[in-house]
Amino acid sequence: MNIASHPLLKLENITKRFKSLTAVNGVNLEVSHGEKLVIIGPSGSGKSTLLRSINLLEEIEEGTIHFEGREVGYVMRNAKRHPDRPQAISALRAEIGMVFQHFHLFPHMTVLGNVMEGPLTVLRKSADEARSIATDMLVKVGLSDKRDVFPATLSGGQKQRVAIARALAMRPKLMLFDEPTSALDPELVGEVFDTIHTLADEGMTMIIVTHHMGFARELADRVIFMESGNFLAQGTPEELFSAAQDNDRIRGFLNRLL
């Protein structure tokens, strides 16, 4: 019973700039164990950048990241902030699963090979162990019959489910979804949706960036509306959607989506 006294993830004053553009502007966020957080907002509002900052695919200019209570990602040297050692960064990423909008499956490996790759190469499991983990994960996303084909033969929805299985095979403590259904044909969204839902039901902590309001409504414990690098509003789905009545920006955005 180690329900930690601290949140799983704690972001303080996260700031990311691209040249003159401030993509994320001093954001604070706490995500507790098992929480399902959905971030919505218009394109270019900094949602993806924030998500990518969490597993250090983006290097932030200011702020701190705490994962399971320990500060991660950056160290102070000579009173200057530097990225942590590559090994430490990789170790953090191994604990955080990420699913991309465009899947990024490894095209030269079979479906099984894709899912095995993390356990095999990063966790240094034996081939047999990695295969059994990967097989379990493919069963979970409902694609065990596709284990021996190459990604090129899969539909978009199947690719995304394989990508989820690949992330899950690392037994992550936190899952990041970066617009997981935005590149899919509408009729394929459902299957990916369902897979994420299953995960949520199992108690996985997750942060989902999406344009899909249905998602937010059904799944989220908390929804954050982000714009221009700031959190404009947050709360339970009901709270946010009712807050939208008073806020032109949010209402405008939601009306366009719904």
Add this chain to the structure above:
Amino acid sequence: MKYTASRAFVALLFLWTLTGSCFGAVDYDQLFRQSSDLMAQGDLDGALALLKQVPAPAADEEAGAFVSSRMQAGRILASQNETVKAIAVCQEVLKLFPDNSEARNFLAALKDQLKPGWHTVLSDVVRFLPSLARGAVMTLMLVLCTMLVSPLGGLLIALGRISTLRPVSGVCWFIIWFFRGTPLLLQLFFIYYGLPSLGITLSPFTSAVIGLGLNYSAYLGEIIRGAIQSIDHGQMEAAKAIGMSYSQAMRRIIVPQTYKRLMPPVGNEFIALIKDTALVSTIAMVELMRAADQLFNAYFNITALALAAVIYLVLTTIFTFIFEKIEYRAGIYEHR
């Protein structure tokens, strides 16, 4: 000089046949004389044209003028190395006078003259093949050694160029800049003839492999760098996101995806390499080109060069075929 002499000889021949064989051909005396004059002036074509005016005789007619005109034409043609035409003239005579011994003998001699041509080529091939084959084996050794060394060198150079460490990328940039920017011939000379003055003496083979290896590493380095950078950046991110280090991501994810893209340009380079080994003949290596050159100089015979060309073509064809197969296999995951 030679030409005039042969013309004079033909003219003499002509006079001799004229006196010997035109007793009954009174009608054509004038014509024979004219053609003889033309020959004396060196106008062989004119003489030939005149001689051909003598018609084939009717059944009961005297044959002497016709036969001697055709035989004379045959000699002129033979003197011009027109053996095939000369044979045709002989056969024209033999068609009407199958027993004409003069035409028969001449024909036999002409056919003999033709035959040795093929015999010579064949015997040349047999004679040259062993030393050319030895040269080809040496060429193949050079190609294989370079093919072993340069992809590794190329990969290192490519990774170095991409590296964020300035000194590493600087050194790799320099290697590419230098070895692509100077002639391979000069590099070979420098390694084989120049290094001894620095106290480093290398055998021709070692020098050749080092020279070709460095040169091709530089070229392949740029090709591999391009291929690596053409892989979607998302692949590197996905690899990192599951916790891979940079080198794991390169080794397991990025580089394997470059293989298919690499095959066409690398195949090109290796075909060029097969031919570039010919440059090595300048640093005392006896490979295919040098072997052919030696034979050519010894016998002044282009068969040696032609044969070398055929061997080069065979080698490049084999390699082209192999690379096509590898390219197909390397990209098998893209086939739906």
